[in-house]
Structure formats: C-alpha cells, structure tokens
Amino acid sequence: MWYKTKVTEQCGIDYPIIQAGMAGSTTPELVATVSEQGGLGTIGAGYMTPETLEQEILQVKTLTSKPFSVNLFVPEPFTYTDEDVTAMNDFLAPYRETLQLEKPTIGQHDPSTFDTLVNIVIQQQVPVCSFTFGIPDEQTIQRLKEAGIVLIGSATTVDEAKKVEVAGFDAVVAQGSEAGGHRATFDDTPKTSPLIGTMALIPQVVDHVSIPVIAAGGVMDGRGWVASHALGAQGVQIGTAFLTTHESQAKAVHKHAIFNSVETDVIVTHELSGKPARGISNAFIQHLRQEGPVILPYPIQNDLTKQIRATAGKLGKSAWMHMWSGQGVRLARDVDAATFFTQLIQNAQSQVEKFKV
Amino acid sequence: MWYKTKVTEQCGIDYPIIQAGMAGSTTPELVATVSEQGGLGTIGAGYMTPETLEQEILQVKTLTSKPFSVNLFVPEPFTYTDEDVTAMNDFLAPYRETLQLEKPTIGQHDPSTFDTLVNIVIQQQVPVCSFTFGIPDEQTIQRLKEAGIVLIGSATTVDEAKKVEVAGFDAVVAQGSEAGGHRATFDDTPKTSPLIGTMALIPQVVDHVSIPVIAAGGVMDGRGWVASHALGAQGVQIGTAFLTTHESQAKAVHKHAIFNSVETDVIVTHELSGKPARGISNAFIQHLRQEGPVILPYPIQNDLTKQIRATAGKLGKSAWMHMWSGQGVRLARDVDAATFFTQLIQNAQSQVEKFKV
Numbered sequence: 001m002w003y004k005t006k007v008t009e010q011c012g013i014d015y016p017i018i019q020a021g022m023a024g025s026t027t028p029e030l031v032a033t034v035s036e037q038g039g040l041g042t043i044g045a046g047y048m049t050p051e052t053l054e055q056e057i058l059q060v061k062t063l064t065s066k067p068f069s070v071n072l073f074v075p076e077p078f079t080y081t082d083e084d085v086t087a088m089n090d091f092l093a094p095y096r097e098t099l100q101l102e103k104p105t106i107g108q109h110d111p112s113t114f115d116t117l118v119n120i121v122i123q124q125q126v127p128v129c130s131f132t133f134g135i136p137d138e139q140t141i142q143r144l145k146e147a148g149i150v151l152i153g154s155a156t157t158v159d160e161a162k163k164v165e166v167a168g169f170d171a172v173v174a175q176g177s178e179a180g181g182h183r184a185t186f187d188d189t190p191k192t193s194p195l196i197g198t199m200a201l202i203p204q205v206v207d208h209v210s211i212p213v214i215a216a217g218g219v220m221d222g223r224g225w226v227a228s229h230a231l232g233a234q235g236v237q238i239g240t241a242f243l244t245t246h247e248s249q250a251k252a253v254h255k256h257a258i259f260n261s262v263e264t265d266v267i268v269t270h271e272l273s274g275k276p277a278r279g280i281s282n283a284f285i286q287h288l289r290q291e292g293p294v295i296l297p298y299p300i301q302n303d304l305t306k307q308i309r310a311t312a313g314k315l316g317k318s319a320w321m322h323m324w325s326g327q328g329v330r331l332a333r334d335v336d337a338a339t340f341f342t343q344l345i346q347n348a349q350s351q352v353e354k355f356k357v
Numbered sequence: 358m359w360y361k362t363k364v365t366e367q368c369g370i371d372y373p374i375i376q377a378g379m380a381g382s383t384t385p386e387l388v389a390t391v392s393e394q395g396g397l398g399t400i401g402a403g404y405m406t407p408e409t410l411e412q413e414i415l416q417v418k419t420l421t422s423k424p425f426s427v428n429l430f431v432p433e434p435f436t437y438t439d440e441d442v443t444a445m446n447d448f449l450a451p452y453r454e455t456l457q458l459e460k461p462t463i464g465q466h467d468p469s470t471f472d473t474l475v476n477i478v479i480q481q482q483v484p485v486c487s488f489t490f491g492i493p494d495e496q497t498i499q500r501l502k503e504a505g506i507v508l509i510g511s512a513t514t515v516d517e518a519k520k521v522e523v524a525g526f527d528a529v530v531a532q533g534s535e536a537g538g539h540r541a542t543f544d545d546t547p548k549t550s551p552l553i554g555t556m557a558l559i560p561q562v563v564d565h566v567s568i569p570v571i572a573a574g575g576v577m578d579g580r581g582w583v584a585s586h587a588l589g590a591q592g593v594q595i596g597t598a599f600l601t602t603h604e605s606q607a608k609a610v611h612k613h614a615i616f617n618s619v620e621t622d623v624i625v626t627h628e629l630s631g632k633p634a635r636g637i638s639n640a641f642i643q644h645l646r647q648e649g650p651v652i653l654p655y656p657i658q659n660d661l662t663k664q665i666r667a668t669a670g671k672l673g674k675s676a677w678m679h680m681w682s683g684q685g686v687r688l689a690r691d692v693d694a695a696t697f698f699t700q701l702i703q704n705a706q707s708q709v710e711k712f713k714v
Contacts, residue, residue: 002712157621158687177534178554194621197535197554199575199584200684204620207687218556227556227584230708263561264514264551327557330515330564351587355359355712 002352005234006212010150010170011128012067014038015345016235017225018152018173018214019242019337021071021130022181022250022324023047028056030247030337032063037341040128046073050116057124069128069152070121074136075111076186078297087293088304095284095320099311106303115140122147130154133275134186135167154184156201157194158208163187165209173237174198174205176217180240180326182277183268191295193276195268199231206232220331222347240326241344245337251313254323261329272309272322274301280329283319284308359709362591363569367507367527368485369424371395372702373592374582375509375530375571376599376694378428378487379538379607379681380404385413387604387694389420394698397485403430407473414481426485426509427478431493432468433543435654444650445661452641452677456668463660472497479504487511490632491543492524511541513558514551515565520544522566530594531555531562533574537597537683539634540625548652550633552625556588563589577688579704597683598701602694608670611680618686629666629679631658637686640676641665 007016017039019030023046031041043060045053053070060068089103096103118140121129129144130152136144144151145168153164154173164172175184176198183193196204198217206213215228216237228236242248244255257280270276271288275298279285284305288295295301312320325332333340364373374396376387380403388398400417402410410427417425446460453460475497478486486501487509493501501508502525510521511530521529532541533555540550553561555574563570572585573594585593599605601612614637627633628645632655636642641662645652652658669677682689690697 002714158619159621176554176556177552178557195534195552196620196684197533197556197575199533199555199572199581200535200577200620203578203580204685204687218554220557221560223560223588224556226712227587229711230584230587231580262515263553263557264516327553328561330561352712354586355583355709357359 002229003348007171007214007235010212011040013040016214017341017344018042018069018235018237020181020216020237020239021046021069021132022239022243022248023071023073025243025248025250027247027249028059028063030242030245031060031068033247033337034242034341035064035066035068037338039341040067040069042069042071042130045070045117046132048117050113050120053117054120054124057120057126067127069130070126071130071132072114072117074131074134074186075109075114076134078300080296080300084294084296085300085304088296088301091292092304092308095308099308101307101311104303104307106300109299118144121149128152130173132182132184135163141168152214155205156183156185157187157196158204160185160187161205161209161213165211169211171212171214172205172209173214173216174201174233176201176215178218178327179216180243180278181324182273182275185276191270191276193268198228202228202231202233218326218328220328222344222349222351224328225344225348226351240328240332241340242337243325244332245335245340247337251316251321253313253316253318254321255334257318257323258325258329258332259334261325263327263329266325266327266329271295272301272305274298277324278326280323280325282321282323284321359586360705364528364571364592367569368397370397373571374698374701375399375426375592375594377538377573377594377596378403378426378489379596379600379605380428380430382600382605382607384604384606385416385420387599387602388417388425390604390694391599391698392421392423392425394695396698397424397426399426399428399487402427402474403489405474407470407477410474411477411481414477414483424484426487427483428487428489429471429474431488431491431543432466432471433491435657437653437657441651441653442657442661445653445658448649449661449665452665456665458664458668461660461664463657466656475501478506485509487530489539489541492520498525509571512562513540513542514544514553515561517542517544518562518566518570522568526568528569528571529562529566530571530573531558531590533558533572535575535684536573537600537635538681539630539632542633548627548633550625555585559585559588559590575683575685577685579701579706579708581685582701582705583708597685597689598697599694600682601689602692602697604694608673608678610670610673610675611678612691614675614680615682615686615689616691618682620684620686623682623684623686628652629658629662631655634679634681635683637680637682639678639680641678
C-alpha cells in the first residue's frame with residue numbers, strides 16, 4: 001500500500017499519521033486513541049514537569065500497548081533585561097487586575113530539566129521521541145539512540161532539515177507555513193520565522209535529505225494526506241484537526257473559535273510567548289502588537305503572559321487567551337478522535353482512487 | 358485519465374496545466390510552446406498597450422492553432438498625494454542619477470484602456486481570458502461570455518473565490534502564499550495580502566465553490582501537480598517554473614538569481630509596485646522598506662520605480678530590479694519550455710504510479 005513507508009516501518013505503526021505534540025492540549029486519551037487506530041499519538045510535553053510527563057506516559061501505557069511518542073522542546077539560550085520585564089508587567093497589570101492575578105515569577109528554566117525529561121523517555125522506553133525548537137546535544141541523541149528510541153526532528157527550511165539529518169535523526173517533520181502553534185524554526189531570530197508553504201517546502205526538503213520527510217502544515221483530511229505523499233513525504237503530522245477532537249483538552253472556547261473562524265483570521269504572532277506561533281487573532285495579541293512594550297524572548301514572555309491566557313481560557317474569555325490553529329480552520333470538525341481517524345483513512349482512499357484511472 | 362477534468366474540457370486542452378500570465382516575462386514563443394504541448398499558454402498582458410497585445414496575439418496565432426489565454430489586470434481605483442510622489446521621487450533620485458534616468462511621468466491609467474484590451478481579446482477570439490486583481494464589471498463579463506470566451510478569475514481566499522464564482526467565471530485560480538509575482542488579492546488593503554498556503558487554501562476553496570479550482574503557488578513539477586489534484590484542484594497554474602525556461606523573456610540576471618537562491622531568500626514586498634508581490638529580496642527593496650518614504654498605491658509606485666528596475670535589469674544589476682519568484686526556487690530548472698512540459702507530465706505519471714499499489 002502507498003502509505004506503508006519508512007515512517008510506518010521505523011515507528012511500527014499502520015499508518016504514517018502523527019498526531020502533533022500540541023503542548024497543553026494533548027491528553028493520554030487522545031494519544032492512546034490515535035495509536036490504537038494505527039497512527040502515532042504524541043504526548044505534548046513541551047511545558048510538562050518531569051512528574052507530569054512520567055504520569056502521562058504511564059496513563060498512555062494503561063490505555064494502549066501500541067507505539068506512541070513524546071514531544072519535547074529543546075531549550076535555547078536567551079537573554080533579557082529586568083527593565084523589559086518591568087515594562088511588560090506594567091503593561092499587563094490591568095489584565096491581571098481584572099482577572100485577580102498576582103504578578104508572575106519567572107520560571108527557573110533550568111536546562112537540566114530537559115535532561116530529566118529525556119531520562120524519563122528513556123527509562124519508560126517510549127518508542128518515539130520528537131523534538132521542536134532545535135537539536136539536542138550529541139550526547140543526548142546518543143543516549144536516546146542507544147535506548148532504541150526513534151528520533152524525529154522538526155524543520156521549517158531545507159537547511160534546518162539538513163541539520164536534523166546530520167545530527168542523526170531518523171526522520172524530519174517539515175513544518176509548512178500553514179501549521180498552527182509554534183513555528184519549529186531554530187535557525188533564526190526569535191521574532192520571525194521563514195514561512196515556507198507546505199506545497200513548496202516538502203519537495204525541496206525531500207530533494208535535500210535522505211531521511212524520511214513528514215509533512216506538517218495545512219493537512220486536515222485525506223486530501224492533504226495524499227497530497228503530502230504526492231509531494232514526496234512519507235507521512236503527515238496533523239495538529240489542528242486533532243486539537244478540535246473531543247479527546248483534546250484544548251479549551252471549549254478555543255475549539256469554538258476554530259469552528260467559527262475563516263482562514264484569514266489566523267495569523268502568526270510572537271507576542272504571546274516570545275516565539276512566533278500561528279493562531280487566531282484576538283484583542284490581546286493586537287493590544288500587545290500595537291501598544292505593548294518590547295516583547296521578551298521565549299520563554300520569558302511566555303512566563304509573563306501564561307497566567308492571563310490560562311485564566312482567560314478557564315473563563316471562556318477568547319479575547320485574552322491563545323488560540324493556536326493552522327490555516328485550515330474551515331476543515332476542522334467537532335468529532336471524537338477515532339471517528340476523525342477513520343474518516344481520514346476513508347477519505348484518503350477515495351482520493352487515491354481517482355489516480356487509478 | 359485523472360488529469361482530464363472540467364478545466365481541460367472547458368479550455369479544450371490536453372492537460373490542465375496553465376502557464377501563468379507573468380506580465381513582462383511571457384513571449385509568444387513561450388505561450389505557443391505550452392499550448393502546442395497540450396497545456397494553456399498565457400499572454401501576460403497586465404502592462405501591455407492595446408497595440409502590443411494585438412501584435413502578441415497575432416504572433417501566437419502564427420505559432421499555434423491550439424487554445425491559449427490572455428491575462429489582464431483589472432483596474433482599481435486609487436488615490437495619492439503629490440507630496441508623497443515628490444517624497445518618493447526625491448528618495449529615488451540617486452538611483453536615477455546613477456542610471457542616468459529622467460524623473461518619470463505618472464501614467465495615464467485611463468480605465469478605458471482595459472476596455473480596449475478586452476475588445477481585442479473578443480475581436481481576436483482568444484479562447485480563454487484570465488483576470489488578476491479583481492472582477493471586471495458585469496457588462497464586460499457579459500460581452501466576453503457572449504463571445505464564447507472561457508473566463509478564469511483569481512482568488513487568494515475562500516471569500517474571493519466565492520465572489521469570482523458569483524460573477525459568472527468558469528473557473529478560479531486559487532493562489533497560495535507560495536506563489537511568485539503579484540498577489541491576486543482584491544478583497545484587501547494594498548499593502549497586505551492574506552498569505553494562505555496552497556495546502557490549506559485549495560481544499561477550503563474547493564469545498565466552497567462549484568466551479569473548478571486551479572491550484573497556484575509552489576507547483577514546480579509533477580509532484581506539485583499531482584498533490585494539487587489530491588487536494589481537489591482540477592488543474593494547476595505554474596509561474597516560476599516557466600519563468601526560468603529559455604522562452605521566457607525574464608532577464609538573464611533574474612533567472613540566474615532564481616537558480617542561485619534558496620526558499621528563505623524569497624519575500625513578499627509591496628515596495629516596488631505598491632501591491633504585495635513575492636520575489637527575491639534585494640538591496641532596493643530593503644532600502645525602500647527601511648529608509649523609504651510612504652509607498653504609493655499601485656499603479657503609481659510602479660510608475661515611479663519601473664524605469665529604475667527595467668534599466669537595472671538591462672545592466673544585469675540584480676540589486677535594483679524586481680525578481681519575482683515563488684518559494685519553490687530550488688526546483689527551478691534551466692530548460693526549454695517543451696522539455697519542462699514533457700518532464701512535468703512524466704514526473705506526474707511516476708508520482709501517480711505509487712498510489713496504484
């Protein structure tokens with residue numbers, strides 16, 4: 001079958017369909033459902049503590065014996081001034097006052113936390129581990145490989161994909177400009193990201209690396225899946241279409257916004273976290289953009305705004321939260337993950353039929 | 358065959374492959390070659406005088422008896438101040454001095470020129486006419502339809518595509534963000550354009566219109582063509598890959614820049630013409646962006662910079678010209694148009710084979 005690729009072989013899965021590691025929105029139920037259906041569920045561990053990650057892995061294991069993945073954010077160096085933090089906190093003060101929030105403390109961001117997360121992945125023998133925002137050091141890659149863990153990197157340009165290959169990864173997710181959530185860019189300044197559309201990015205990456213390429217960005221149904229394989233990808237990573245499934249823990253108001261948005265409502269913003277990310281525009285982003293002080297680098301900006309966004313999310317206040325989403329919003333569906341997965345496979349098969357004549 | 362679609366039927370062509378109407382870069386040879394190969398060549402008449410258009414149509418007719426197309430720019434209202442023109446001319450003065458150019462006069466931009474161009478298309482019984490930057494008035498559409506001319510519109514969003522359908526067009530080109538040259542956006546302010554990636558745009562447009570959708574943006578070879586059909590498109594429009602063929606009259610230095618660029622060198626700029634367009638970044642764009650005065654609206658900004666760009670092009674001075682290009686630069690080839698076309702068909706067939714297993 002056309003969908004039996006090096007990716008299905010490497011990961012030991014039936015279909016080369018990876019549920020994206022959407023930090024903050026995945027649940028053990030979502031991960032396990034995708035894996036049970038024959039795809040690769042991913043625990044979005046980008047913001048998790050070691051304790052939470054371990055707990056989530058154990059929960060996934062109680063729900064499925066099939067392969068699954070953990071996605072980690074590679075820590076990057078960053079610098080900032082206390083003046084900029086003060087200016088941003090002053091700007092955000094009225095938001096906190098309305099939501100009755102204390103001024104936040106900046107997180108520890110101890111790079112050793114990353115090592116602890118990696119250790120858990122190894123100890124728990126997680127079959128696949130994917131990385132966003134860069135490439136871990138040689139020693140970390142070596143340890144993961146010795147543990148027999150399949151490694152997937154992320155790239156937004158051909159050069160980044162080449163670096164992922166050189167570092168020894170087994171496969172690379174090529175993230176097109178359509179993709180929701182954080183840009184995986186690591187070869188760039190924090191504020192911008194090359195926005196190469198999936199249609200242009202995939203064949204160019206495929207021509208320049210020998211590891212399998214997994215397409216991400218705009219893939220919402222069987223059409224996008226088949227199109228990605230036509231472009232030379234050996235699998236797809238799907239975010240937004242899984243974010244709106246019942247098993248995702250994205251806030252109801254976030255899912256509602258996706259169902260009620262059109263493609264032009266979705267923008268790239270670095271104002272919320274300090275790193276460019278794609279989501280639905282709202283008043284908080286526009287206020288920061290138009291009147292805000294200097295945006296701090298990731299993860300500091302994230303520290304300063306996250307309470308506001310989380311509390312707004314709980315209150316259903318869409319104007320003040322983050323609503324990550326790709327550009328394919330009109331194709332998002334209010335379904336459970338198993339139904340989405342089944343329809344994806346069926347839809348792809350019917351697309352493929354048309355090429356048989 | 359999978360590529361026999363409503364578009365091949367409407368246009369009377371063998372393959373639903375449209376050579377984009379790249380204003381300033383098409384030649385009768387390019388247009389006729391594409392049509393002779395079974396695709397649809399397009400005279401890029403966006404900046405042509407009626408005399409030139411008539412001459413080009415007659416030349417194409419001597420070279421082929423197959424269907425071909427003319428692409429026209431729909432005139433839009435615009436306003437500007439003499440102060441802004443003066444400021445821009447002052448800014449551009451050192452460029453003109455170096456190139457020994459006189460201060461330019463602003464063109465007439467008499468909207469009746471558009472009517473004259475339409476009349477020529479009708480008189481010459483051009484089989485297909487495509488439009489960029491909007492929708493002609495009802496009467497014009499009526500006249501073209503009565504003459505039996507197939508009408509193709511352009512859209513960059515679902516809403517624009519719906520407007521094209523409502524206006525009575527036979528098909529719509531959905532232009533993804535990857536596409537080179539001017540953004541076809543007409544539902545927007547002049548400086549920005551929604552940049553929806555082809556992978557996300559095509560299926561969303563397909564779901565919202567009943568006329569056939571032609572994919573544009575990032576399609577450089579058989580992979581992109583097949584992928585576009587997987588997404589639901591019934592044809593493709595290809596620009597950059599035809600721009601670098603021997604028959605295109607794009608400047609040698611422009612083609613050379615495309616062959617030597619990578620995807621991240623390609624940006625969207627409104628600084629050269631007053632309308633957003635995708636091309637390779639250079640010193641002229643960056644100077645205008647960083648230090649230039651207010652950018653005039655299209656077509657005034659175009660009037661003010663075009664001599665500089667044209668003269669720079671003749672001198673091979675890539676830093677001061679426009680070098681329109683899509684994001685698929687690494688896939689551009691230095692070939693003649695017939696060879697490109699043949700390889701496109703062969704490549705597509707081999708992509709399709711993989712879906713038969």
